[in-house]
Amino acid sequence: MSDPKRERGLCEIYQDDPERADHLVFGRRAHADRRGFLRGAGLAAMGALLGASIPFHRNMPAGLIPAALAEETELSLFETKDGLVLLNDRPVNAETPAHLLDDSVTPNARHFVRNNGTVPDMALAMDARDWRLTVDGAVDTPLSLSLDDLRSRFEVVKLKLQIECGGNGRAGFNPPAKGNQWTLGAIGNAEWTGVRYADVLKAAGVKSEAIYTAHYGMDGHLSGNPDKLPISRGVPLAKAMEPHSLIAFEMNGQPIPALNGFPVRTICPGWPGSTSQKWLRRIELRDVVHDGPKMTGTSYRVPYYNVAPGTKVDKEDFRIIESMPVKSLITTPRSNMTVNARNLALRGHAWAGDAAVSKMHVSIDFGANWIEAELDAPPNPYSWQDWRAAVTFPEKGYYEVWARATDDQGRMQPFAVNWNPKGYLNNTMHRIAVTVAA
Template sequence: MTQQGGPERSVHELYRDDPERADALAWGRRGVLKGAALAAMGTALGGTIPFARQMPAGLLPAALAQGQGGPQFLEMEGKARLILQGERPLNAETPEHLLDDDVTPADKFFIRNNGSVPEAVADPRTWKITIDGEVNTPIELTLGDLERRFELVTRRLQMECGGNGRSGFSPQAAGNQWGNGAISCAEWTGVRLRDVLRAAGAKDSAKFTGHHGADSHLSAQGPAISRGMRIEKAMDEDTIIAIRMNGAPIPQMHGAPTRLMVPGWPGSLSQKWFTRIELRASPHSGRGMGGTSYRVPVRPIVPGSRNNGADFADLESMPVRCVLTSHAHGARLPTGTRALDLRGQAWAGDLTVSAVHVSVDFGATWQAMTVNPPPNRHAWQRWTGRVALPSDGYFEVWYRATDSNGRMQPHVAANWNPQGYGANPISRAAILVG
């Protein structure tokens, strides 16, 4: 192969050094991969491609999609080896294969910060939360008051960053390029937010909330983020003021001593280091509200175009998604492996997951997996199943979920928006046998 304006290199060398360029040249205009190009791709992948005839034209194999680069990893005491997304503020996602626990342990919980992490308080029980705005009786409660005055509930609740899946958008959207790992499902203990709002005497005029926390913006100019939601979500039985995570005090990195938990909606609503909630007659105007912040187009816009978000709507219930946890992307299996026992997690915001399907022949055929019901509303769901492999070689496991309203993950990220919210394309993991 000859690159325009550059030296001639063999197809093997090109796949080794520049897989995306090699892929474009190998496929050319005919959409058929064969001969030297097929052999070179197999060499780059480390094995033959049994389902090469089913590969969609122009598809860059998942094993080559990252090119020569790769993710950087976070090295932090008390945390698993997370994929580093940013250092100021600190953000890191959980590799999919580490999300195999039904209840996400604290060390595998993804990190999403918008500003500086506040210092820990000496006595968490004295931490104060204010409820004011459109209420009859503004009140201030310590964490001790919350435990003493209100019923404690414990629920497994999924929480997902609004930008989870952002790396699937083309052209690239602004922000951390999350894969699928900005998600968790820990077990949270706390009090229902609606019980506290009722104690303050929420007025009929209260239609929205505004959330406040102790974290400041990196510029030290104001809060890091201050979002709000419709009152209906605030009154949901699963929206809680959390005081414990997995039966233990909430780690400082994850919002200690107390945080909001607004499951199924963008994680930015689950205010960390929670200090105040105001009830409002109109939508909140804090940092992270309005324009294109946590908002998506009502009607599709041209990918890559500029937009002020005037016609956008707030992202609320998160779209359906699943992850593969039984096999890490890039896994190498012993020669002679002829079946894969697969498992993973799936979720769909306020909805449930009705189906998960898997393909190992580049989407030519799909096989239904078994999907367990959630242990409680807003918890993720375990899926399992077995698929057969015809031989050794390079395979891709493609996996997609369908929600209870019949909406399935799309083949490519849909509804492009400048800040990259709501992307949930079908995922694929590279597997090499032999």
């Protein structure tokens, strides 16, 4: 039986239970006769997704996935990614294996993908001629900016910035938490080109009552309902005004790829990736904490206090996630390697949300002893930091290499992290297996 807590893609749902799939995807009440479904609300929902009526809908067999959905452009776009693991196909979500994150700057083809809705047509066409950014709400002068306006009216900056999904590491929680079962690879550190978020807000004139931003994208809701938003999050005004928060339009010197937010996205580094809104079309300044989709309830929130695994927590006891915790990756060698030498070179990256990493250690004896690694300073704040170390194995056999980062506030990666209901903020030490054969 399929795990009900795991997000599944459209094809998998239909394969397992086509009648239930109609109900989940198109919103009908389950009953045996699909023809009834195709006379009512289900037909309207399917038509909305397809963008046209279905003249021969009476002939459609139960469990048929319309070809227009089965051949989604979003999945064909996924072919531009190199070696990523697809976790979900509707919406597309994919992570990068740790050994493919070895570059100091993550290539576009190896940057993870976290979508909540469908990729907008403008991004599919990679044509921003009609794009405008609206800045309104609690501002003195509402703005409507083109891409050329951003480039010409504000200072253009380039920064290497890490973005990590708040659920990175969710697969490590037991009992499992709902959502994409990210292991380690929902993290990337690209060089982003854009303008400072603060400069745009200053041009609009921030009113004294403004305390929070609200981000709105062009991505479509999975239901096909144009009145629904798949996600709309924001950040406190202070985070938006932080000089490393950007409104970005290039990724590694190229237009941002469609799956990563073309033509423009916010970058709010060090915080959950969901605050870095893709396919940006509007920024609203608000006098309250934003309450858009994925901002309320338990979305991107954790309990104020530690809870036992499996505990049900009242919604009032959750806080919004802001800075991400200290974390590290071993990118070389990959796990489950067999080596024929006693000496082994290691390398990887470490990062720490709003903080910086101050120390990096590795262990080959299950944490009994720790070897300090060489740690590079970041090229700019909010970039991950490269590290390297050399270890010597005393004899042949099975070993685990553990990696542990410590931030400049003295906070250290744990061996095990406290469980939370949504599976966020897992920053346990990265461990790889190495067999020494000689």
